[in-house]
Amino acid sequence: xxxxxxxxxxxxxxxxxxxxxxxxxxxxxxxxxxxxxxxxxxxxxxxxxxxxxxxxxxxxxxxxxxxxxxxxxxxxxxxxxxxxxxxxxxxxxxxxxxxxxxxxxxxxxxxxxxxxxxx
Amino acid sequence: xxxxxxxxxxxxxxxxxxxxxxxxxxxxxxxxxxxxxxxxxxxxxxxxxxxxxxxxxxxxxxxxxxxxxxxxxxxxxxxxxxxxxxxxxxxxxxxxxxxxxxxxxxxxxxxxxxxx
Numbered sequence: 256x257x258x259x260x261x262x263x264x265x266x267x268x269x270x271x272x273x274x275x276x277x278x279x280x281x282x283x284x285x286x287x288x289x290x291x292x293x294x295x296x297x298x299x300x301x302x303x304x305x306x307x308x309x310x311x312x313x314x315x316x317x318x319x320x321x322x323x324x325x326x327x328x329x330x331x332x333x334x335x336x337x338x339x340x341x342x343x344x345x346x347x348x349x350x351x352x353x354x355x356x357x358x359x360x361x362x363x364x365x366x367x368x369x370x371x372x373x374x
Numbered sequence: 375x376x377x378x379x380x381x382x383x384x385x386x387x388x389x390x391x392x393x394x395x396x397x398x399x400x401x402x403x404x405x406x407x408x409x410x411x412x413x414x415x416x417x418x419x420x421x422x423x424x425x426x427x428x429x430x431x432x433x434x435x436x437x438x439x440x441x442x443x444x445x446x447x448x449x450x451x452x453x454x455x456x457x458x459x460x461x462x463x464x465x466x467x468x469x470x471x472x473x474x475x476x477x478x479x480x481x482x483x484x485x486x487x488x489x490x
Contacts (some may be wrong), residue, residue, distance in 0.1 A: 365418060
């Protein structure tokens with residue numbers, strides 16, 4: 256079964272709305288979670304690395320004030336798209352790594368993704 | 375330079391035949407891991423197989439095997455006895471080093487179509 260739960264699966268909302276996406280590790284603690292954005296027929300683009308108890312590390316070109324990431328516990332990270340506009344429409348997907356010090360062989364466990372449509 | 379290169383945007387294979395999806399990588403680290411993920415049209419990312427840089431044998435998981443050629447920096451995925459359900463996007467990924475916060479690099483993906 257799924258080890259990472261991402262909610263919601265679909266969001267359709269009006270321009271200017273803020274949208275929160277949750278990523279939960281269900282049966283393990285995840286010190287590190289990643290947030291990706293994926294455009295149609297393209298690869299995953301890493302937006303930020305979320306570390307429990309500290310500020311997220313954003314990739315170059317990703318607006319920190321636009322995409323707020325909170326990793327408040329070892330099982331939950333949230334991505335808030337603030338004042339969303341149509342260009343923010345995309346597929347957002349999170350992943351989590353088990354444990355505190357994972358070895359390099361540990362795969363990411365992905366959520367099922369969130370399709371965000373801003374009208 | 376690209377960390378992960380997948381040169382095949384799309385591939386076709388006949389059902390029950392084997393197919394190889396190419397992946398080359400670029401790193402100066404001695405310790406790294408290579409991963410393959412499958413993404414069906416529904417969007418979820420499914421972990422398939424892993425190969426560590428220090429592993430001497432090629433990884434295998436059921437119908438999936440990884441042809442690891444370290445000197446060539448290639449990590450090709452081989453799917454044996456293709457099934458219709460194998461039709462999906464396939465991504466090769468790499469993680470450098472040993473620590474949690476090291477990010478994964480993904481290739482551009484290969485779309486595999488299995489023909490009946």
